[in-house]
């Protein structure tokens with residue numbers, strides 16, 4: 001499932017390539033025909049992500065709310081953003097935020113891509129979901145919708161096709177407020193202090209294990225399976241510790257670390273969760289997923305710190321990886 005950084009990058013794509021443009025909205029597959037009709041012909045004015053959910057505002061007062069879920073994906077084509085220009089867009093929006101890492105060009109061995117090597121404007125094509133993949137350029141614009149496209153947003157210069165979402169609905173402003181109110185803080189939406197306070201006040205009261213709380217989108221937004229395991233290891237925290245037994249300063253540090261990882265993920269388009277790497281190690285980690293995580297997907301392999309075999313267990317229905325020596 002796409003984690004928060006992917007959804008923020010998709011919102012950035014909309015902000016850069018669609019906002020300010022009038023959109024022809026349709027449902028080639030038909031399942032969203034009524035919703036598409038309400039948005040058709042309106043101009044997109046805002047694109048925002050909160051955690052794993054995205055909200056696109058139109059100038060007729062309506063919003064498109066999308067949650068990709070496990071299988072959802074956006075296919076973009078036309079004059080769309082590349083990795084570098086997306087990073088620039090983000091920098092413009094948050095001029096005070098410092099860019100920690102320069103995007104690299106090459107896709108890695110799993111095809112996870114920083115979008116930096118996408119072709120010339122007008123004919124580019126990219127799929128954005130859990131991973132990003134540049135695809136063959138289109139021959140003419142707009143390309144025909146292929147397969148089960150729930151909604152197509154078509155402007156004079158760009159097209160976005162959504163397939164397989166868990167949620168795709170039209171909301172008014174009050175509905176958007178209600179949807180966002182159900183979500184925990186997102187470090188790229190809430191101010192650092194307010195976000196941390198909200199996280200600590202909720203997580204610090206619960207008896208639920210911290211390994212489950214981090215995945216609970218009402219407690220904190222955007223963390224998925226990979227970031228969960230990596231955040232817990234980076235904090236050397238036992239995933240089974242009840243939230244109300246995690247010291248407040250540790251909860252605050254967790255939220256701060258999530259902020260750091262999320263910003264890096266939006267910048268790189270990859271979940272780089274190790275630090276202290278040499279330049280060569282960093283470049284290698286960007287090429288190969290096996291080299292960029294402390295514990296994720298490393299069951300049975302020796303811990304990079306202590307050598308103990310990493311273990312895996314099911315938690316919140318997803319595989320949780322952790323080191324039984326370091327995280328006690």
Ligand SMILES: [Zn+2]
Nearest residue numbers: 303306323326
């Ligand atoms: Zn260890």
